[in-house]
Amino acid sequence: MMGLREAASCFVIFLLSVSGQGHSGLMKPVPGLSIMMFLVCLWRISSKLVQGEDPWGVRCTPTQICAVKGSKVQIRCSYWHPSRIDDLDVAVEKTFWFTKVQDGQPVDLRSASEYTGRVKYDCGNKACTLTITDLRDSDSDVYQFRFTTNQPTGSLTGSPGVSLSVTGVQVLTTKISACKTYDCSWSHVECQTSCSPTPSPSYIWYKNGQKTSGEKSYTAYFYSRDSISCAVRGHEDFPSAPVCVHGNSCNRVNYIDRNICAFKGSSVDISCSYSSHYNPITSKSWLVAEREDVQLHRPQAVDLLNDPEFTARVQVLDPEPGRSTLRIMNLRLSDSAQYRFTFKWKWFEWNRSFPGTTLTVTDPDVQVICSPIGPTLTCHSSCLLSGRPSFVWFKNGREIHGETSPTFRGFLHPENNYSCAYEHHHSSPVYAPKVPLVQLSQPGDILKDSSVSLTCSSDANPPPAYTWYKENQTLLNRAAQLVFSSILLSDSGEYYCTAENALGKTTSKRVLINVKYAPKPPSVSVSPSGKIMEGSSVTLTCSSDANPAANYTWYKRSGDKQVQPTASGQNFTITDITAEHGGKYQCEAQNTHGRSNTTLHLTVGAGAWKSAVTGTTTALLLVVILLTVFLWIRRNKSFTQQRECGERPEDRAQIPAAAHTRPAEQHHEVHYASVCFTQNRADDLYSNIGRVQPQRETEEDEEEAEYSAVRFDSATGTRREEEGDDSSAVYSTVTKH
Structure with a gap:
């Protein structure tokens, strides 16, 4: 692919x-x-x-196998597949082997009656081993392995498969010459097989039951008492039937079954036929091979009639001459072993090394196998007793008369359960899936980005295959579990699963997944939009995406500080708005999973009358500023004139000498007043000068003279000191505090 x-x-x-x-x-x-x-x-x-990096594949090794009739064979295949397809995990749902195709579908070997009780699967770690026991000539075929996954196109059959050839071992004898003095012949013997079980097989020979080594063929002297048998090395337990090389009355033993399987607690019969060259036979016995001998400290064959573990549970029956049957009752798992027959004559004993019958004791494991191609049931057991097996079928616990074959041929209803029995051992019932149950991995709210899984479970036998769907029949996954490693908001919705096996299909109830999350940053708006005037009404609206729905709270902020809540609810309306309502408003959205906020700056403009007042105030403020500037200029000009006037020292009045004759300790500060007149000033100017007297230290300091130096410029520029009635004289009155 x-x-x-x-x-x-x-x-x-x-x-x-x-x-x-x-x-x-x-x-x-x-x-x-x-x-x-x-x-x-x-x-x-x-x-x-x-x-070999193709993501889909099956590899079987070896591709050709030769096995000896009566033995068992194991066929092993490995397989691989992608781990994920379209973001879904790939899971293997079915693994089975087949040789035939019916109605376009492969038939599971476990459902084929000719293999009932002889096949076993051992699958795991992307490998599967098929075991077939008690091989027959009819088992020669091509065996193919197939696996199916939870993907619609995820099925693959190994090709070309494994070719199995079952061969029988037999001895061919050729007489070369007869002995002159003895009852014997010079003969050639050959061990013949239809295929070679191993690349270079070697052989084991048994002469009168005694194991000897040899090649595929050899030539020797054989007497009329001698029998010969051969086996392929590695398959010694499945030798050929002993044959007489010279004559027809040799010593030999032939077992009816080489392998027998029985259930724990049941009884089993192991039989053989035998013949002796000498008569009469002095003794015969059944042995259990290779039991540990306490005295000899080595494996030793033990006579069952003398073994305390078997004495009360075994019987030796002789139904006819030349035939013996060993019956073991109340079988135990420890009874699994190889059982051999031996007989004695005065000078001869059939050797105990000749392979006998292998008994396998197992727990009852009767089961019903559902065919992958449709609703067909097969009663299966890994152990079938000798003889023709007979089965009993049950529906809802009641026997169905007339159904005795391993395959159930009646109509299967999905509401019924079916079981079978073999040798009084019942299987577990099989039935269609019950209504599946869906479970969440965690109780309570499902938060965004969390890990969530859904598990589908149903009571069914055989175990069902699960499929997940979402709302609109969208196929999500073919597995018992649906996993969201980081669930998204888009994953919200209704989910359900189906459970299906060969007997039917059922659907679960729908489960709602509601992904919760904290509020996202809110968006705010103002209505009406545009300039907000005093006296009008305004509505602030806050909205945030959240699940569950968010609750809203409004705050008025003062700088970077948040004051007490102003209002609650998605809408906040302010009526008869004033300038004091302006500023920053914060909307906070909150639910059980978190909170988020956004800040809005609200600006309020003045009304019409307020605008007029504001305009008048602005004009008055402008006049005040201009007047202040004018007065400041005049003041600077006057100050300049005073400086010019003070620059003429000859016009200054002399300070009376008395002011300088006061003691230094009584003369604190002398304050002078200088008066400067412009030349064209005609009016008299009087100046009263006073000062705040500082705290007196002594009474002697209470009277301090304050002097005023007065200077004026006459129109003629002549100073008259002599004339006391000069109309241009300026007087300065000094007042003391």
């Missing part, structure tokens, strides 16, 4: 390299690059073919 896809891609690359351009000639490849890609592609395919 994978090889074909890669071969097709390599062919496309080859065409592009030959044409020398890409699609519609829009992209021209780099010279030599396409050829290089083509070669790399071929190398990858060849590497995968050599290394």
Whole structure:
């Protein structure tokens, strides 16, 4: 499958390299690059073919097997498949072997009546071994292994399969010459098989039951008492029937069955036929081979009639001359062993090394096998007793009369259960799946990004195959468990599963998965939109995606601090809004799984009357600013004139001498007043100057003279000190506090 896809891609690359351009000639490849890609592609395919890296495959080794009739054979195959397809895990649902195809479908060997009780599967770790016991000539066939997965196209049959040849071993004798003095002959014997069980087989020979080595053939003297038998080395327990080389009355033993299987607690008969060259036979006995001898400290054959473990449970029957039967009752698992018959004459004993009958004791394991091709039931046991097996079938615990074959041929109803019995041992009932139960991996809310699994279980026999679906019949997975490693919001929905086996199909109830998550960052809006004026109404709306639905709380923020909740609910309405309502508002969305918030800045504009007042205030403020600037300029100009006036020292009045004659300790600070007049000033100016008196230290300091130095400029520029009635004189009155 994978090889074909890669071969097709390599062919496309080859065409592009030959044409020398890409699609519609829009992209021209780099010279030599396409050829290089083509070669790399071929190398990858060849590497995968050599290394066996095809994602689907079956390999059986060896592909040809030869086995001896009566023995058992094991056929082993390994298989592989992709671990995931389309993000779904691939799981193997069925593994079985077949040789025949019926109605276009392979028939499981366990369902074929000719193999009932003789086949066993041992499957695991991507390998499966088929074991067939008590091989027959009819078992020669081609055996194929098949496995099916939970994928619609995920089935594969190993091809060409394993060819099994069952061969019988027999001795061919050729008389060369007769002895002159004795009852014997010079004869050639050959061990013949229809195929070679091993590449270079060797052989074991038994003369009068005594094991000897030898080649495939040899020549020797044989007497009339001698019998000869051979076996392929490695299959010594399945020798050929002993034959007389010279005459017809040789000593020999021939077992009716080489293998017998029986249930624990039941009884079994082991029989053989024998003949003796000498008469009469003095004794005969049944032995259990290779029991540990306590005194000899080596394996030793033990006479069952003298063994305490068997004395009360065995009988030796002689139904007719030349025939003996060993009956073992109340079988135990420890009774599994090889049982041999021996007889004695005065000077002869049949050798105990000759293989006998192998008994296998097992627990009852009767079971009903459902055919993968349809509702067909087969009663199966890994152990079938000798003789023609007889089966009994039951429906809902009641016997179905007339059904005695291993395969049930009646109508199967999905509401009934069926079972079978063999030798009074009942199988477990088989039935269609009950209504499946769906279980979540965790109780409570399912949170986004968490790990969640759904498990489908149903009571059914044989175990059912499970399939998962979502709402619209979308096939999700073919397994008992549906796993979400990190569940998404899109995974929310209804899920159900089906359980199906060969007897029917049922569907579970739907289970709702509701993925929960914390609120996402909210989105906020203002209505009406546009400029918000004082006196109007405004609605703030907050919305957030959350499951379950979020609860909303509004906060008014002061700087970076959040004050007490202002309102709750998705909508927050402010009526008769004022400038104080402006600022930052925070909307918080919260549910049981978390919280999230968003901040909105609200700006409130003034109304019409407020705008007029604001305009008037602005105009007045402008007038005040202009007036202040004007006064500041005049003040600077006056200050400049004073400085110019003070620059004439000759016009300053002298400070009376008395002011300088006061003691230093009583003369704190002298404050002077300088008055400067412009030349064109005609009016008299009076100046009363006062100061805040600091705290007196002594009473002697209570009276301190305050002087005022007055200077003026006359119109003529002449100072008159003598005239006391000068109309231009300026007086300065000093007031003390």
